[in-house]
Amino acid sequence: MTITSAMNELDRRLLMDRSVSGRSAVTMPSSDVPEQPLPQESLLRDDLPLPEVSQLEVIRYFSLLSQLNFSIDTNFYPLGSCTMKYNPKINDAMASLPGFGSIHPNQPSEQVQGAVQLMYKLQESLGDLTGLPGVSLAPLAGAQGEYAGLLIARAFHASKGDSGRTVALIPDSAHGTNPASAAMAGLDVVTVPSDAQGNVDVNALQELADERTAVFMLTLPSTLGLFEPSILEITQIIHDAGGLVYADGANLNALLGMVKLGDLGFDICHSNLHKTFSTPHGGGGPGSGPVMVTEELSKFLPEPVAEKSGDIFTLAKPTNSVGKINGFHGSFGILVRAYTYIRAMGRDGLKAVAENAIINANYIQSQLKDRYDLAADRFCMHETVLSAARQKRRDVKGLDIAKRLLDHGIHAPTMYFPLIVEEALMVEPTETESKETLDRFIEVMRQIDDEVSEDPEAVRTAPHTLPVTRLDEATAARKPYLRWQG
Amino acid sequence: MNPTDLKYSKEHEWARVDGNTVVVGITQFAADQLGDVVYVDLPAAGTDIAQFGKFGEIESVKTVSDLFSPVGGKIIEVNDAVKDSPEKVNEDTYGNGWLLKIEITDSAQLDTLMDAAGYESLTAE
Numbered sequence: 001m002t003i004t005s006a007m008n009e010l011d012r013r014l015l016m017d018r019s020v021s022g023r024s025a026v027t028m029p030s031s032d033v034p035e036q037p038l039p040q041e042s043l044l045r046d047d048l049p050l051p052e053v054s055q056l057e058v059i060r061y062f063s064l065l066s067q068l069n070f071s072i073d074t075n076f077y078p079l080g081s082c083t084m085k086y087n088p089k090i091n092d093a094m095a096s097l098p099g100f101g102s103i104h105p106n107q108p109s110e111q112v113q114g115a116v117q118l119m120y121k122l123q124e125s126l127g128d129l130t131g132l133p134g135v136s137l138a139p140l141a142g143a144q145g146e147y148a149g150l151l152i153a154r155a156f157h158a159s160k161g162d163s164g165r166t167v168a169l170i171p172d173s174a175h176g177t178n179p180a181s182a183a184m185a186g187l188d189v190v191t192v193p194s195d196a197q198g199n200v201d202v203n204a205l206q207e208l209a210d211e212r213t214a215v216f217m218l219t220l221p222s223t224l225g226l227f228e229p230s231i232l233e234i235t236q237i238i239h240d241a242g243g244l245v246y247a248d249g250a251n252l253n254a255l256l257g258m259v260k261l262g263d264l265g266f267d268i269c270h271s272n273l274h275k276t277f278s279t280p281h282g283g284g285g286p287g288s289g290p291v292m293v294t295e296e297l298s299k300f301l302p303e304p305v306a307e308k309s310g311d312i313f314t315l316a317k318p319t320n321s322v323g324k325i326n327g328f329h330g331s332f333g334i335l336v337r338a339y340t341y342i343r344a345m346g347r348d349g350l351k352a353v354a355e356n357a358i359i360n361a362n363y364i365q366s367q368l369k370d371r372y373d374l375a376a377d378r379f380c381m382h383e384t385v386l387s388a389a390r391q392k393r394r395d396v397k398g399l400d401i402a403k404r405l406l407d408h409g410i411h412a413p414t415m416y417f418p419l420i421v422e423e424a425l426m427v428e429p430t431e432t433e434s435k436e437t438l439d440r441f442i443e444v445m446r447q448i449d450d451e452v453s454e455d456p457e458a459v460r461t462a463p464h465t466l467p468v469t470r471l472d473e474a475t476a477a478r479k480p481y482l483r484w485q486g
Numbered sequence: 487m488n489p490t491d492l493k494y495s496k497e498h499e500w501a502r503v504d505g506n507t508v509v510v511g512i513t514q515f516a517a518d519q520l521g522d523v524v525y526v527d528l529p530a531a532g533t534d535i536a537q538f539g540k541f542g543e544i545e546s547v548k549t550v551s552d553l554f555s556p557v558g559g560k561i562i563e564v565n566d567a568v569k570d571s572p573e574k575v576n577e578d579t580y581g582n583g584w585l586l587k588i589e590i591t592d593s594a595q596l597d598t599l600m601d602a603a604g605y606e607s608l609t610a611e
Contacts, residue, residue: 397521415548473547474521474573477545478571478573
């Protein structure tokens with residue numbers, strides 16, 4: 001706030017508007033080779049408007065932008081289903097080591113044994129934590145992990161000559177990426193309803209599971225932040241029908257060291273390293289979404305998979321691999337960070353992560369349930385889904401509450417998801433926040449609820465203290481400017 | 487409130503009957519739930535549609551939803567104005583915010599829809 005209030009009109013100018021003709025960030029040495037005109041026919045355009053600014057202006061501009069940003073290093077960031085936990089700085093230190101940071105993906109494995117060894121060890125750790133020992137680190141994000149997993153499911157059925165399995169069963173509470181990935185993988189999506197408690201409707205699932213079922217995609221804990229009490233029955237139903245069970249690992253933070261997906265009957269899962277394993281995301285990415293499978297399915301994994309023979313580490317293509325799903329080895333720098341985190345925490349530390357993530361979410365839920373409705377009034381896992389239905393009856397929407405939180409220096413929670421909850425506000429505090437931070441959030445949420453009664457306009461027009469106030473999102477979407485209006 | 491001369495589906499669409507032609511749109515309740523509508527995807531005129539069949543998508547700043555036709559028949563006209571100005575759906579839900587005109591195949595379908603009172607008790611739940 002001190003930064004934004006001190007901003008004057010000059011500071012608010014975009015880089016392009018700071019341009020002064022002839023100004024330059026560097027002084028070029030005089031050319032010691034003859035000038036050569038560019039071949040005219042290969043020019044794409046006559047001119048290119050680039051900002052002409054000094055180095056200092058560039059530095060100030062981007063430093064200012066970075067200070068205007070919300071980030072986990074500056075603000076509480078309870079964005080549900082995103083696990084915005086602290087990213088320990090040792091992760092970056094390890095990824096910056098020259099042996100990891102200065103290598104090239106085209107170098108042969110024998111020149112980068114340490115890097116391939118790290119991939120091998122990370123595969124082992126992820127396989128161990130999920131109980132699904134076949135691991136490929138190739139997918140570059142959660143959705144690509146889903147896509148890879150679904151390709152594996154298809155390849156598995158095809159390998160058995162089972163060509164009629166074209167349906168992906170997906171709960172109505174699922175992340176939007178699930179049906180999108182299934183459609184991309186060529187499967188038909190059939191929605192499985194939730195019951196009144198927010199669990200998978202087991203009877204409906206029983207009806208829907210049949211010889212067309214290729215895979216059932218389930219998020220565990222669910223997007224309502226709940227553990228499926230019938231999970232063993234669910235995986236059995238799908239297996240009895242001849243299908244595979246896929247775990248969307250977005251919420252893996254709640255399970256670390258507590259339960260293994262493989263033990264519950266899952267065949268395939270992905271993990272968002274940028275969530276559970278403390279690597280940057282939310283604009284700080286890139287993401288990483290390794291895919292884990294049973295021993296039986298491991299021959300279908302996307303390449304490359306790190307292997308060990310004797311003391312030598314190699315990158316191999318599994319025998320029935322679904323192929324490459326991107327250019328190289330996945331987001332390698334992110335893999336280093338995730339492995340660093342796993343080793344720094346250790347097995348007991350990771351279990352404590354899940355325990356504290358669950359305790360923190362339940363603490364918030366218990367302290368706010370007298371003011372906000374709950375999607376499900378029972379113990380939650382790592383996140384709690386509140387509903388602003390009560391506030392909406394006083395003419396203030398969940399969106400307004402989310403915007404008002406920004407005025408208090410708190411990032412908005414996930415809104416209007418899951419779709420089956422009215423005015424959903426999904427809060428995931430993560431294990432890395434102190435009780436003081438949680439208490440402050442609770443106090444602010446109660447204060448906003450008071451405000452909804454006493455001064456609803458202040459909430460409806462929030463935010464008031466940020467460099468930009470309420471954006472006209474509807475007009476922005478209806479009449480977008482897709483090019484810079486110079 | 488919901489006009490009493492319309493029929494309503496549980497998927498939150500309304501139907502205005504005018505002889506063999508039925509004008510279709512989404513209800514005020516649906517528009518309020520969606521929030522500001524930013525995009526409407528409608529089929530081409532001439533398309534056949536089944537009762538309760540999906541005919542398009544509606545996108546708001548909040549979410550994307552499927553559109554289901556309260557009656558079956560041939561689509562004889564679509565509201566192109568809504569494609570260019572989706573805000574009409576929020577501003578004039580039962581008027582200029584209409585979406586389709588359908589030539590109904592079997593007017594008995596109308597008996598499967600709710601009246602305004604029935605729809606209001608549905609949305610009050």
